[in-house]
Amino acid sequence: MPLKILGLAAVLGWGIVSARKCENISVSVDIEARTADFDLETPVSSVDVTDFSLNLFRQGHNFTEEIVTSYRTTSGEYEIAATYCTPDAGPGHVVQLLTHGIGFDRSYWDLSLNDFNHSYVHEAVEHYGYSTLTWDRLGTAQSQHGEPVGEIQASLEVAALRALTTKLREGTLPCREADRFSTVVHGGHSFGSYHTYLLTAQDPTISDGIFLTSFSQNGSFTDVAGLGGNFVPANANPSFAFYRDGYLSYGNPSALQAALLAPGQFDTDMLKFAGTMTQPFTPGEMLTIGGETNTPNTYGGPVLIITGSKDMPFCGGDCLRTGLPVLSSIPESSSAFMANARPSRCFIVPEAGHALNLVRWLS
């Protein structure tokens, strides 16, 4: 059937594009990474957590550097919760390995909001024929949790991302049909973009293409956005009771809104929805974000950066205000960090905030 008719059938609701098969899997990965030991007592009370934020977001200070005492090798077998999706017609030629950001889990890529109207996976699989693998980052939601200061850090999560990539290439994921892919594209949102960036910085041949959403390498705005997130102890909230002491979460709906959404660009049901799906994160992650983005990157494949013009954490609410006539946007400055990328594109989504999949449809 010609594509056009398929499209029409879909619009008419003929149901022929039911169109994807998804499977939830648990993947064991054997990983090893260099993690940092910090002179930091696990922040447990809300006073401890706010103190942690005040230290972390202090201007002119690198708190990570101030409290790091040594480095060690952390290794072991970890359980990762993931979802593998393929078009009904069979696996795509390309698989996209998608990593979520701080405060979300893998469902960020497949939002059920408004009948999956905001689902990235829905578009990628059903309309463009990709296969996708989404995963809960180590420490998050259904993936294995760990010690929140010295263990669950960026480097260990990137090691898990590398292990998942290998399993996709070898066809060794524990799926009903373990498809084998020679083309793996990596995509990220926010902290997940940083992981994708670091992955390719460590191993420039590992990916056939990367896209980094809600991303820039300008760290000037994380302090204001971080404080706006009003972090609190996660397990004070009954729905996060299964997280151990030391995990953090956004303090309330206003904190989520400040960190993730732009004025006028979301519906209130989106904020409510974000509140039901948000997940905790760790001090160890917050302390190791900066080290990821400062790593030089010689990756020579295709790079696409997509950031909302009103992104608060990475553009301070205005990506176009660069202060430099030669620089068209703040995320554009990443072209200097990834000078070998070919092709390299940067797209600024007008008016959008940080949670790009939670931007309302323009009417």
Ligand SMILES: *[C@@H]1O[C@H](CO)[C@@H](O)[C@H](O)[C@H]1NC(C)=O
């Ligand atoms: C996978 O797990 C999620 C969350 O637990 C659930 O909402 C979803 O329906 C599951 N998907 C499949 C295909 O079983």
Ligand SMILES: *[C@@H]1O[C@H](CO)[C@@H](O)[C@H](O)[C@H]1NC(C)=O
């Ligand atoms: C989502 O909503 C928009 C705006 O109402 C509409 O144009 C689009 O077709 C919808 N997409 C899906 C997948 O339902």
Ligand SMILES: *[C@@H]1O[C@H](CO)[C@@H](O)[C@H](O)[C@H]1NC(C)=O
């Ligand atoms: C802060 O210090 C850490 C540890 O030395 C380092 O990895 C990171 O790049 C530094 N961050 C910035 C923004 O300089």
Ligand SMILES: *[C@@H]1O[C@H](CO)[C@@H](O)[C@H](O)[C@H]1NC(C)=O
């Ligand atoms: C970050 O962006 C701001 C505003 O455009 C600019 O003044 C500053 O120099 C940038 N910092 C870096 C490290 O690029």
